[in-house]
Amino acid sequence: VGYLSLPSASDDADWRAYEVLAPAAPLAPLLLSPASGAAVDRSQPVTLAIGHQSASGLTLTAVRVPIRVAGGTWGSLKSDGTIAAGDTSQVITTSSGTVTIAAGVLTANTSYEWYAYSQDSAGWSPASATSTLVARVVPTATVTLTTASGDLSPTVTATITPGSGTVRSYALRISPAADGTSDGYLWESGQIATTATGISVELPAAQLGTLWTNGASYRVWLLPVDTALPGVWTASAPATVSWTPPTAPSGI
Secondary structure, rough: OOOEEEEEEEOOOOOOEEEEOOOOOOOEEEEEEEEOOEEEOOOOEEEEEEEEEEOOOOOOOEEEEEEEEEEOOOEEEOOOOOOOOOOOOOOOOOOEEEEEEOOOOOOEEEEEEEOOEEEEEOOOOOOOOOEEEEOOOOOOOOOEOOOOOOOOOEEEEEEOOOOOOEEEEEEEEEEOOOOOOOOOOOOOOOEOOOOOEEEEEEHHHHOOOOOOOEEEEEEEEEEEEOOEEEEEEOOOOOEEOOOOOOOOOOOO
C-alpha cells in the first residue's frame, strides 16, 4: 500500500491524497493433470500441467514443484526434468504452466506426491493442494506377420512382455508396409481379451481378402495392454501378400 498526493483541479494549494494498492499475489494454483492417482509411463516424459490463478490478471512467470516418493523427503523438480533431492527451492521459468519430468527419472511401481507454487509479477502464490501419481512400466511386444503364396489369411505371432501389471488384452492393425505409423491402418481388430503372453492368430480372410493387393507388402501392428497401462503400437517386419489366380476352366 502506498499514498500519492496530487493537487486539486480547482485550487493549486489544495492537495489530495490517494491510496495506491499493489497488485494482489496469486491464489493457490490448480493441478490440472495428470489426475490425482493416475498411472504414468516412467519410460516417457511426464507432463505436469499447473493452472495459474492470478488475482490481478497477471501472467505466470515461474513455478516451483515440490515432489517426493510418497511419505519420503521432499525435493523439487528442476528445469531439466530431474529431481533435486532434499531441495524444495528449485524455480522453473514458464508462462504456460506445463513442466516435464524427464523419461526414466521416476522409479517403477512407486507412488509420488507433488504440489506447486506459481509466480507472477505480484509475487508467489500459496501452495496448491497435493496430488499423487504412480510410475508404471508399460507392456511391450514383438510381432511377426507370416504369409504364404495364395494365402489370404496370414498368421500373426507375437510375444507380449507385461509391464507393471499382467496381460489383459491386445489389438491388431494392418497397414501398408511403407507407413511409419499405424494411423493409416486398413483394418483393425478391436481389443481381444487374453491373459496369454504368447499369441498366434490367423487373420480373417473374409474381412481382409478385399483389402489385399496382389504382390503388395503390409505390416501388422500390435498394441499390448496389461492391468496397469497400455503399451504402444509395435510393428512387424513387412510381409508380401500374393496369390496365383485359379486356372480357367477348359472350353471357355
